[in-house]
Amino acid sequence: MHSPIHSLKLTALTLLLSIAGLAATPMPKLMLLTGQSNKYHDWTKSAPLVKSYLEQTGLFTVDVVTSPPAGADMTKFSPKFSDYAAIVIVYEGDEWPAATKAAFVTYMKNGGGLVSIHDTDNAFPYWKEWNEMIAVGGWGFKADGNIGARDVTAGPMIRWRDGKMVLDEITPGTATHPARHDFPIVTRAPEHPIMQGLPASWIHASDEIYSQLRGPAKNVTVLATALADKTTHPTATGENEPMLMTITYGKGRIFHTTLGHVSPNEKPPFTSLACAGFITTLQRGTEWAATGNVTQKIPADFPTAEKISVRNQ
Numbered sequence: 001m002h003s004p005i006h007s008l009k010l011t012a013l014t015l016l017l018s019i020a021g022l023a024a025t026p027m028p029k030l031m032l033l034t035g036q037s038n039k040y041h042d043w044t045k046s047a048p049l050v051k052s053y054l055e056q057t058g059l060f061t062v063d064v065v066t067s068p069p070a071g072a073d074m075t076k077f078s079p080k081f082s083d084y085a086a087i088v089i090v091y092e093g094d095e096w097p098a099a100t101k102a103a104f105v106t107y108m109k110n111g112g113g114l115v116s117i118h119d120t121d122n123a124f125p126y127w128k129e130w131n132e133m134i135a136v137g138g139w140g141f142k143a144d145g146n147i148g149a150r151d152v153t154a155g156p157m158i159r160w161r162d163g164k165m166v167l168d169e170i171t172p173g174t175a176t177h178p179a180r181h182d183f184p185i186v187t188r189a190p191e192h193p194i195m196q197g198l199p200a201s202w203i204h205a206s207d208e209i210y211s212q213l214r215g216p217a218k219n220v221t222v223l224a225t226a227l228a229d230k231t232t233h234p235t236a237t238g239e240n241e242p243m244l245m246t247i248t249y250g251k252g253r254i255f256h257t258t259l260g261h262v263s264p265n266e267k268p269p270f271t272s273l274a275c276a277g278f279i280t281t282l283q284r285g286t287e288w289a290a291t292g293n294v295t296q297k298i299p300a301d302f303p304t305a306e307k308i309s310v311r312n313q
């Protein structure tokens with residue numbers, strides 16, 4: 001039988017070992033994959049902000065993987081996806097090598113995480129598995145160099161009508177968006193871990209309402225929509241367009257945010273990226289993609305149904 005003092009020592013030792021064990025548990029690692037944009041966007045402005053937003057959660061470490069520049073030799077571009085809890089992508093550019101695409105598909109099927117931000121869903125219009133992962137995407141370059149690869153052959157558009165998601169297979173047209181403006185975003189899946197505690201509606205600052213995105217639209221949950229309002233923007237679709245989505249692909253989890261425009265000629269502050277709503281949904285969506293859960297609190301400065309909330313950058 002142990003003496004009381006001996007037992008106390010054992011307890012203290014166990015406690016110390018437990019604390020050491022906790023401290024030694026590494027935070028999940030995220031890969032931020034970036035390095036190319038089309039002429040309408042600038043990853044050198046958006047990716048550093050995305051990195052800092054993800055690090056601000058205190059939940060992750062973030063490694064940035066930068067691809068070769070547009071037109072350069074891509075044959076050796078082969079990031080080690082399997083080292084990461086999720087891959088956050090700010091990239092629209094050259095095709096990856098076939099082996100890299102295959103490795104990414106395997107990583108996702110085996111339970112990986114993917115976060116697609118804004119113009120990232122313009123990438124890879126003819127990569128079948130990519131289109132399944134993002135559910136719907138925009139524009140995309142055709143073989144002849146013209147934009148608009150995601151036409152009616154790419155699949156339906158996601159609409160929100162009469163309180164539910166509808167796939168529109170009939171309406172023609174490729175992706176579009178009204179001019180940048182502040183607009184309300186409406187929660188459509190309040191029970192989803194990413195959305196729990198967010199307001200039913202909130203105003204997002206100065207962004208493009210991505211509209212008429214097309215794709216396979218399978219295994220997708222629409223988390224939030226925005227009305228592309230014809231009464232204020234005559235060329236808008238007049239539809240509730242999906243802004244935030246989750247998709248499952250094999251055992252993998254995808255968070256797709258269409259928000260986060262920044263132009264090449266834009267000077268700071270980059271308002272759409274500074275919106276506390278963009279930041280919060282990105283942080284929560286990334287945690288969900290990486291772990292399947294969301295542990296973060298809703299910040300006090302989250303936008304309301306009446307006004308935007310933009311943070312200092």
Ligand SMILES: [Zn+2]
Pocket residue numbers: 040041118119208260261262
């Ligand atoms: Zn844009």
